[in-house]
Amino acid sequence: MSKVNIEKKILSGNDRVAIENRQRFSDAGLLVFNIISSPGSGKTTLLEATLDRLAGETRILVIEGDVSTERDMDRVRAHGADGIQINTGGGCHLSAKMIRDVLGELALEAADIVFIENVGNLICPSTYDLGEDIRMVLLSTAEGDDKPMKYPSIFHEAELAIITKIDLLPYLEFDVEKVGTEIGVLNPECEVLKLSALKGEGMDVWIEWIGKRLEMKRAARPVAGE
Amino acid sequence: MHELSICQSMLGIVEKTMAEHPNATLERIFLDIGRGSTVESTLLSEAFEVITSGGPYEGVELVINDIPIAGRCRSCERDFTYEEFALGCPSCGSTDIEIHSGLELDIKHLEINED
Numbered sequence: 655m656s657k658v659n660i661e662k663k664i665l666s667g668n669d670r671v672a673i674e675n676r677q678r679f680s681d682a683g684l685l686v687f688n689i690i691s692s693p694g695s696g697k698t699t700l701l702e703a704t705l706d707r708l709a710g711e712t713r714i715l716v717i718e719g720d721v722s723t724e725r726d727m728d729r730v731r732a733h734g735a736d737g738i739q740i741n742t743g744g745g746c747h748l749s750a751k752m753i754r755d756v757l758g759e760l761a762l763e764a765a766d767i768v769f770i771e772n773v774g775n776l777i778c779p780s781t782y783d784l785g786e787d788i789r790m791v792l793l794s795t796a797e798g799d800d801k802p803m804k805y806p807s808i809f810h811e812a813e814l815a816i817i818t819k820i821d822l823l824p825y826l827e828f829d830v831e832k833v834g835t836e837i838g839v840l841n842p843e844c845e846v847l848k849l850s851a852l853k854g855e856g857m858d859v860w861i862e863w864i865g866k867r868l869e870m871k872r873a874a875r876p877v878a879g880e
Numbered sequence: 881m882h883e884l885s886i887c888q889s890m891l892g893i894v895e896k897t898m899a900e901h902p903n904a905t906l907e908r909i910f911l912d913i914g915r916g917s918t919v920e921s922t923l924l925s926e927a928f929e930v931i932t933s934g935g936p937y938e939g940v941e942l943v944i945n946d947i948p949i950a951g952r953c954r955s956c957e958r959d960f961t962y963e964e965f966a967l968g969c970p971s972c973g974s975t976d977i978e979i980h981s982g983l984e985l986d987i988k989h990l991e992i993n994e995d
């Protein structure tokens with residue numbers, strides 16, 4: 655019997671493709687979001703409201719990940735986004751390779767932002783780097799305030815957490831402060847915003863947040879010819 | 881459940897490695913799986929059995945080293961280990977902590993028979 659050393663991350667193949675994707679996005683000067691949440695937390699609704707707010711000034715591409723159907727892509731197209739739907743056919747997450755396979759079909763150079771809506775799932779997508787700049791997680795007030803500790807890995811990995819559907823707070827027992835504290839323990843660097851994409855409350859802060867990150871990204875981009 | 885696709889990625893690495901040892905038979909695969917990694921060891925073992933059944937790796941033993949979540953408290957400077965993610969330091973309750981291990985998803989080595 656002999657021993658063969660490997661010492662590799664199991665997902666090193668995915669990570670390699672994610673690095674390639676990140677380079678392509680960066681070459682095209684794009685700010686890329688990977689949006690993760692349970693099904694129904696409000697990812698598509700937030701995209702619709704964001705598209706309405708940024709229309710005209712910022713050019714946005716959307717990559718929609720779902721097990722099946724083009725429904726979410728149809729919804730964001732109706733709000734002016736270009737993009738593409740990926741159907742995973744049962745798969746519970748998007749992978750870097752699935753993203754790479756559709757990049758050729760997108761006009762990356764003509765855009766400012768790419769929003770990737772991951773498959774609705776709070777566990778699996780957190781393990782797969784897609785090459786995004788910002789990994790963000792949504793938690794809706796209707797899901798309950800115990801979720802960060804129950805699904806710690808995504809909160810540990812995310813740079814931004816958004817508490818959605820705050821218009822429902824009067825009807826629920828959901829302690830916004832407690833959720834903020836728990837996320838802070840899992841990940842002290844994670845910023846927490848709260849909003850209602852449907853009613854508009856908190857949307858200003860989110861739109862400002864995007865603007866700030868877009869500026870940072872542009873400032874970091876080497877000017878052609880220098 | 882992404883254990884199936886984790887298992888496929890793992891087997892991809894195993895196949896590449898075994899291609900360098902064409903006359904060997906694979907006996908055991910050793911993994912480090914952290915408890916905070918999102919991968920459930922039992923589901924991974926089940927996925928492994930399903931995927932390998934009927935193929936060249938049927939009967940290969942998957943040895944999973946289950947790694948607890950461990951870290952250090954910045955307030956009382958004590959090291960600690962949890963079974964699950966928890967809120968704060970088990971000694972002093974401070975939330976100013978750092979996690980060192982428990983997020984692993986690694987393939988460590990293989991045991992093969994070369995004859």
Ligand SMILES: Nc1nc2c(ncn2[C@@H]2O[C@H](COP(=O)(O)OP(=O)(O)O)[C@@H](O)[C@H]2O)c(=O)[nH]1
Pocket residue numbers: 691692693694695696697698699700774818819820821822849850851852853
């Ligand atoms: N009350 C309320 N409902 C919302 C809000 N955002 C989304 N929803 C509803 O939640 C449901 C799921 O939203 P959707 O955006 O499809 O979730 P996704 O599966 O994460 O993309 C829909 O019925 C939305 O109308 C919100 O801010 N407030």
Ligand SMILES: [Mg+2]
Pocket residue numbers: 697698699726771
């Ligand atoms: Mg959706």
